[in-house]
Amino acid sequence: MAECQGDGEGAKSPMELYEKLTAQGEQVRALKTAKATKADVDAAVQLLIKLKTDYKQMTGQDYKAGCPPSENSVAPDNGPAAGGADDEDTVDPWNVSTNNAKGVDYDKLILRFGSSKVDKELVDRIEKVSGQKPHRFLRRGIFFSHRDMHQVLDAYEKQKSFYLYTGRGPSSEAMHVGHLIPFIFTKWLQDVFDIPLVVQLTDDEKYLWKDLSLEDCHRFAVENAKDIIACGFDVNKTFIFSDLDYMGASPEFYRNVVKVQKHVTFNQVKGIFGFTDSDCIGKISFPAIQAAPSFSSSFPQIFKGRKDIQCLIPCHRPGPLLQDDP
């Protein structure tokens, strides 16, 4: 989905990582002592596991509480050979990097993210259901992973339609060719399934993350919309909106934002996005604004108040993934 900037949480030295791990361990204990909700504890544990994996990768040793790393702790270099260390790929909502000369291991990534592979069976099924030759991005494995795509196709075969949701964080006047990848693929999906598309331009997000004025972010949204329109989407089935405009124009959209905001804690977004206590409250609550368009009730003007229409989210970060609604 929309590309955005994070403070990240990458520790630079083994000692720094060791200290983060110790603090996170204390955090998990504190949550359990305070009888926090299962979701909060799970989110904290998830971050703890990630830090432990990072620590092992960086130092080559298991983390042991009370035993700081020695000064010359450095991970053994696995070289470019296949089958190296388990976590040589680093993928978070903002960055993709790898130590492996062969590039990111997408199969491992799919396993870690709990999504599914876009395999031959799925590509064949898309061809059968849509009656069209699959897009080259599918045949060539550019969009390599999905979640519950079969569920959307099941419904489609039973004459139950779905809609597409994608977006863009407007941080500059013009989009480059890399930004167009998800839009080119989305255009194909709209054509073959003949379904509605909503495109969220997160000008509010860009204002919160970058050193830009609200006016500039909104102007970039308008400019970027022109580039998106140029992809040739169906004018009768496409809704492109700026958050700054649509939030102030749709009580239904805001209601869904508030509903998501009520059911997500700071602990959860901290675990997922790496937010810290020094982040502004706008960043912390922003994930709810990006989640809301995946509910069809956010667009009563399109779906006539129906709340049960499934949503497919073509996106390319981290890497091109096909996601269903949450």
Added chain:
Amino acid sequence: MAECQGDGEGAKSPMELYEKLTAQGEQVRALKTAKATKADVDAAVQLLIKLKTDYKQMTGQDYKAGCPPSENSVAPDNGPAAGGADDEDTVDPWNVSTNNAKGVDYDKLILRFGSSKVDKELVDRIEKVSGQKPHRFLRRGIFFSHRDMHQVLDAYEKQKSFYLYTGRGPSSEAMHVGHLIPFIFTKWLQDVFDIPLVVQLTDDEKYLWKDLSLEDCHRFAVENAKDIIACGFDVNKTFIFSDLDYMGASPEFYRNVVKVQKHVTFNQVKGIFGFTDSDCIGKISFPAIQAAPSFSSSFPQIFKGRKDIQCLIPCHRPGPLLQDDP
């Protein structure tokens, strides 16, 4: 302003408070080490000082790092005598309580909050500027404190108008007489100064804090609006709005919300409202929604896009205070 529920941060035992203090001390050190912004450090230090004061009050001893309180640490009872311990009054955005049999010491409160007393000079000046006998709530000291009220009167004398902003958190169908205090006083202010009034009904806040449905909160807002209308405000100069409706109807309002959200960190709201990592992200960002109506640009339909109109906020929590805009 709108009454709302918080998890609070009241420790029940000296040991619990001691542990909170130790954790907060570590937090301050961590922020300084991480070279956090001055605002963040200040907010954390402020909370630390408050905890130290509470600790002294509870145990009768100064907090000393590394020295947990003994099991029978109990504060000496100062009795009902005047001039007891410095912090026998506890006032936060949700609660007002005191150990002093004579009640809350409002003079000390004014000192702690850095506001000013509504003294005879101010009451006389309000009479002179408005040409009306001051309201009984002013003469009897019910509204006992203010911030920058003279500034608003200075401007008014130079024919520069101001507007009033108050609100209500709609958590039930009917309002009781205590809820009406700020509205009765606000009605008088509107009458004598002949100025616009905006009333924010925070139905979104009630949904976030209470176990209520969005629909119920919105319905309570509509019901409460009837009680507020019954106070007799000027129909041509009064705007009563539900957040759930107005957020989705005014891009200008949402823009001000986002602007506030960008300039307030989690550390700051944690210090002021006592939020924790287990609170939902909606609560954490809510203060921005309550701040936005104090900017006249949130209401272009009333102020024709003017951004420089001062705002006076009659409110009664904590205790009746008169506040200017931030």
